[in-house]
Amino acid sequence: MDLILGLACDGRAYPDFPGEGSGALHAAVVGPSGLIDVLEVQLGLTGPRGAEAVRIAAYAAKLRAASTTGSAPFFADSFSRDPWATAKTLLGWRDQLVAAGWPGQPMGSARLDDLAKAEVSGPSLPPGTADRLCAVLTALTDQPAITLHRLRLVEPRELLPPPCRRLVDQLERCDVTIEQVARPGADADSDLDRVRAFLTTGTSPPLNGDASFVTVDADTALMAAEALAEWLAAGSEEELAGTVIVSCDGDTALLDRALQARGLPALGQSAASPWRGALQVLPLAFAASWAPFDAKALLDLLLLPRPPIGRSAARKLARALAREPGTGAAAWDRAWADLDADLTERFADHPQAETEISRRRDRWREWTTGGLYNRIDGIPADAARRIAGRVGQWAIETDAGASDPLLLTVAGAASALTQAIDVLGQDPLPALLVERMIEQVLAEGAQNPEHVATAGGLRCVKNPASIWGPVERLIWWDFKGPGDRVPTSPWSQAETAALTSAGCALETPSAAAARIGWGYANALHHAQTRALLIRPALSGGEETVSHPLAHQLNPLIQPAGRKIRWSAERLLEDAAHDLAGRRLPRELVAIVQPPQARARWTLPASAVAKLADRKESATSFERLADCQMRWMLLDVLRLSRGRFSEIPGPDQLLGNLAHEIANHVLQPGPVADAEAVLQQVDAVFDALLSAIASPLQQPEFAGELAAARARVPAALAELARLLRQKNLEVVGTELDREAAFANGLAVLGRLDLVVRHPAKGTGVIDLKWTRSANRRRTELAEGRALQLATYGAIADPAAAAPAPGAYYLLNQRRLIGPTGAFVADEEIEASRSLTDTWTDLVETWRAWRDLAANGVALGAGLPRAADHFPADLRVSPNEEPCRYCELTSLCRVTQEAN
Template sequence: MDGAVVGPAGLLDILATRLGLGGPRVPPVVRIATWQRKLEAAAVDTSRFWSASMASDGWATARQLLSWRDALVEAGWSPERLVAPPARLADLAAAELVGPILPGGREDLLREVILAIEGGAAIDIDLLECVEDINLLGPGWNRLVRAVEAAGTAVRPVATSAPVDVSTDIGRLHHYLLTGQRTPFIGDGTVCDVSAVSAIAAAECVAEWLASEIEAGATGDAVVIVPSGDSSLLDQALTRRGTPLLGLSPASSFRGALQVLSLSFAVAWTPMDPGKLRELLLLPRPPIRRWAARILARALTKEPGLGGPAWQLAWEQIETRLREEAADTGDGQASCKATAEVASTLDRWRAWTNGGRYDRKTGMPAPDAIALCRRVHDWAIDLDAGGRDPLLLCVVGAARALVEALEALGHSPVTALQIDRMIDQTIAEGLPDPARHAQEGRLRAVNDPGALWGAAHRVVWWDFTGSASSSPRFPWSAREGAALDAAGCCPERPDAQRRREASHWQSAALNARSLVLVRPALDRGSEAGPHPFFQQLHPVLDRAPGAPSIGFAAERLFVEERLPLAAREVVRSSSVAVALPSAQAAWDLPPTLSQRAQDAERRESATSFDDLLTCQLRWILKHLVGLRAGGARGIPKPEQLLGNLAHAVAQAAFRPGEVPDPTIVRPRAVLALDDLLPRIAAPLLLPGHASELAFARQRIPDALASLSDILARGRFAIEGMEVEHEQDFDIVQVASRIDLVVRGPDGRRAIVDLKWTENGATAHRDKLAEGRAIQLATYSRLVEPDGAGAPAGYYLLRQQRLLAEAGSPLAHEAITVSRSLADTWDAMVEDSARLTALAKKGRGIAAGIPGAHEHLPEDLAFTAGAKTCAYCDMTRLCRSASVG
């Protein structure tokens, strides 16, 4: 009654409130921005020790020096405290006295509270019990406690329970920690050292033991120390056993809504990174309606850039849907209002995606940066709609803090580096997972050993590995430290911080009545070293001769049904092993798929023919079911981007009519390439792709100029680029888009299929030679459905080679073939009809599975090759990924 259990910050808040010194907390980013201005003001006419660092990275310098300044203030420093101070301390004092007023931080409030109490202000606190040794507190906090005591408050250490009797192992441990005298353990289970190869095995072991404790009706609470603050792995194991969850979640700045602020700025810089815009659109709660965000994300996947055909089509689809939603509006006045709302919505959504407007080095005008922050701020408030969502409120606070920091900084424009640092600082504290909560039960968790200051029946020290927490480096030289000591305002040195941390470890062990130390050797693939406290305990962990071992290997849980662990017997029963599904060559299809295969309106393409003849089940999954690999939503790799870019540049360089001279094609291609890059292949403009981009700038215009020279010498004329062709062949309907259709001097049409491939010259040559050029055969028959079809060939852009079968007017590099394109088409039609018939009968055949040939029709012209499954996205569905 009439008491509170608080940490240092809580005590300071109570005292500040009673003294009338409290106020709104100023975000650290605002204080750093203000301090940077003070540092700049102090260095206007005089060179300071930070001048060179400020010129390189002003924000990082200001942040570091502010931490030094705050540590000094906490220890009692003020600009007038030192007489004739060393140069660096004199420079800091100069910065403190010029420029704008620095908003106070916790250290300033601590200083004000101490001065107020020492000045006689009443605090009306009767008793202050300290969990920690007062002598181990930092200088400022030590002085605060002494000031409270001098003001009439009784100050004493918190009452601690007596050590356990040495008749038990935990008592022997207590005796060792207090006296240094070692007594061999007897293995009574009150101290247990659990080792595990992996953290998963360790979590299973701890969960089993805690569940057995609860089932046995053990009295008292169990406390789990989780130093990382993340109990997710333990909670998963506890959930499987129906025990309460610990619910600890570390604060993270990478939670969905918190990324809107940083991604909005990341998109604004040029060259624009389509990957960042895609991340923004695919957030769990994107800044525009989710269905619209998904449409734009798909457009970026197809053509990563802004303003390309896919991007424009995406916005047309969004506008159409918005108009359809607003169509049923009643009278004409309401209809006009709905039209205006659609236009307003589109403008608001486009503002989130108008990227690539500001140069990273030149920077963004501060008013524009503030406007962007306010857009994020307003979005979060609108989305929250009074729901008090912790994550959205954190976004609101971060956006507001960044606005204040930009105003306090007083710079315009602000560079990308500066804004990135400011955003990192703004969201640095992050937020724990709002969905994670501790559940009611006799399990509690703390993330610091020092938080355990009372007796606990059972203590589980999870992840008892690693090193001590890193202490800030003491930045002052011996001369500077001596000057600070003489003035009574020297900050705490790292060795004092380490002593305080070691006292926390010892306090946790002394408060335990049963102690389980859990030491996984690996955690997330990283090797974990021994904890410093374990090294201190190691001499006393020896057991008496003949006594049970206190060590326990967690992996024993997976091979033994009954085993003793920490004074309990853990009982596990073996589960019946269930074999994983194995690969199979033949599959029975549901009737709905058989009906789709019988659909007379269904169309095939060159791609679907290739899938059908390569693997019938792949064709079923991709073209009848409509499955697509999830990875397709990613930004294409540079090689694919170069291919897409080369096709688009070719479409701009070649126009229907006479083949232009190479001297005309090359400059056309150069101009088109520069225009198309930010619209359909923007990732190539990013740092890291300079070599690929330089190669493309040279090779694509040269390749197209070479192609124009080849076509001109053959006296071809261009009929069309990216031409859609469709044909009904009675037994099957076929439709495809063809790269380049030309017409020879005899009036006969021919097809050139453009390929951008690094190592594919041999593969395409072999396809022609072996009669497996399915794509060319399909195009050939689409363009000239009668007779032997149109001549067709591959043009390899990287290699500047035009491959065609011998005797073809396109045969710049003639290939002797075993089966002509006309014969290839006939074989394709026959094989596809037989394979489609299998699907109509409800059979799917996975060609890459051993034994598939037994289920396929005999004498197929196209048989599965050794690499049938190598580039397939469906191998986990047909389970061929498990073969071999």
């Protein structure tokens, strides 16, 4: 066997295989890991490979065992704070030492001796690459027969890091011929040759601008991708062969989409990320298991494109959760009742209906209402295993034998997590530790399985040192810094000396710098006819820095200036471009304006038809009065904003909570005294908080919750006091009312609080949680209390006139109403009574409705809208009707600056 060894040749390298022909037998290009692989097989050293998470867990267990006796090791404090990250870091140190020949014995150096102690403590450590290298080296000591005859090195032998050099030396002792891969020479005098000469000698004549060496600057990575794709598309299919793209950041998704849009092959490099959709089940399943209950995590889990429980069940539960974020709330219970009904119907004819139903029900319950554990104390290991097991099982079941790589990754991650929990031997597991472990198991190999290289001559490598033979056209995509870091050794000079004397040789920073620098220049040395270096100034929104190779080339590039530099943005400005030997044609695009704001729209007949049989509500009236268009779209045409309707913000949650508490403490009949109300609030506060406003329990809302704990009871006690003072009895809270009026107007609403005075009759009180009393005060003063007017009108269908009403401002503890309203404690002089407001509102409704019936919709906040308002509009839109509107993107209210 004949191998080529390059330090960066694990993974993709170029050329694809040794030799000139169209294939190779008994020969391969390998990196250090590949070489160990080959030798292990030959030497009979293969064994099962565990997930890295399991190694870290095992090492954490070793560190813990080593800490239990003797004096505290140097890592004790870090380990107690973050055992996982500490174990991971120290395992990295340990592996590096082992690869460099560390015997693992105490040597009188405190920190090294602590690590040596860990070697012999706790469970055994599954072998890593360093251990495997050592096993290979040991096996090679006896000079066994191996079928490797020749090893050609890509890097100069003296640049190999010590572990690799040890292996090469040992192979040589086993009669393997060690040779050096040759770099092609330069026989012309192109700019590219001059660049190569400069890289070798440090001197060269100035560049001419002959297009053999070009740097492309782009403002953005998007434009850089455009430029590269255009250049490649301007060449022939045959010219793709011999074209190699260096892409150091390991992900070519963006570029590939640009290439594929032009019919070019995809390069197919995908970065491992723990955030791929399918993988989220694992972290979300755990996130929903910590106290306080995180409704958002459960909602996210339920809203996954492929949720772990039935789609329809997930949707229903999600809706309930978004409405009343918590468990145990009425909406949640209703959703479950609904699901039960669905299941009963579905399995009506099933012979084992009960079993089938309860099996599903139990599984859904398990996913949605598992135990809640304290983050600091942790989750019992068994419970963690169960969650991991459930996720793994879900992945396998969902995959159903289809071998979907991502689902298999989830299953693998879940299983690795279980193994790691077993090996770690810690119980319970604090949240931070679990999160670290999940991150670890997800980070391993979670690339996009659908993002693969496609057929054609184009090739891509991740590292410039992966190029070991001639390349016709070299393109360095994302030619930006900072490049590879020169590793900093964690060991002091004394420790390094002790290691050296024990036969453990670590790579010096200067050797590492030389090796890294060699790798950069290597790519250009192999380039034959053309090299393009492409640098975006912004990449992923970040300003980029220059690549170390750019530092080196600076003395040559700088003076050449525009002769060799080309700006990608030029593509936008001309019909044709000459770039690096190719002509890039472009076509003129006809400019159109983005959609513009427009106040008046013509409604199609189908929209007008939907006006029939409508029922308005206080909210729809408010929308209508402010903007007919918004009413039309949201209330009449029911344009959905989607399921991801956010869980309400803290203010709204506080309001909901206060409302719900009010429902509990304000029972029909005489009102309890303030003291009793305080006690009642106290009794239900926490239960209702968990049930419908659990996000407020998240630590970040401690201030808001503390405020609510003080304000809500005080507000309701004060309300009780006021009601009693005014001799008002509660008729009911959250009362549904419906009424019909002239002109076919039907109205329905849910009234917060309806009260009755023995003499003055029925009144309505609307509870509001607001930061400032101003808005409601102004509303009353200006006769725009539309909600109150509406509720008053429907409060008592039997009554001849609308019931008087007041707002109770919970936060300010003010019961405000228009002058004369017997339910109000503080009377605001109103320019229009509630009765008149209602009459005017109905007229306003009629005017807008008629306009709509005539096929016109108006966006009130848009320029010149007022020109089209119906005459005599009694309730005119607010000054800034678009301020809190969710449709501004659709109406194009804001226009862009240049």
